[in-house]
Amino acid sequence: MIQPVLYxxxxxxxxxxxxxxxxxxxRTYTREGLAxxxxxxASLNMLRAIMAACGAEVLLHPVSAGIATRVVA
Known part of the structure; x- marks a missing residue:
């Protein structure tokens, strides 16, 4: 069974x-610096199209209910 991709x-x-x-x-992949x-x-739509071709769903990561802030140390 194909597992979902979490974003x-x-x-x-x-x-x-x-x-x-x-x-x-x-494995985590990142698209950085989107303005x-x-x-x-557009990035998420491309990800969904690619994953749909593989039969996988793209779902929002349950930990982040929206936008998280990245803290740079």
Whole structure:
């Protein structure tokens, strides 16, 4: 059975956004430095299209109910 892909939207201190996608194998892929929600939406739509071709769902990570803030140490 194909496992879902979980995504998060991270708010960066510089006002840009990162989108992370975590596979069932715990591999995480990141699209960094997106300037607007339109770019975030386009990135997620592309991810959904690719995963749909594989038969996998793309779901919001349950820990982040929206946008999380990334803290840079």
């Amino acid at each position: 998060q939207i991270l708010d960066r201190p510089d006002g840009r956004f990162d989108v992370t996608a975590t596979l069932a194998s715990d 607007s929600f339109a770019e975030v939406d």
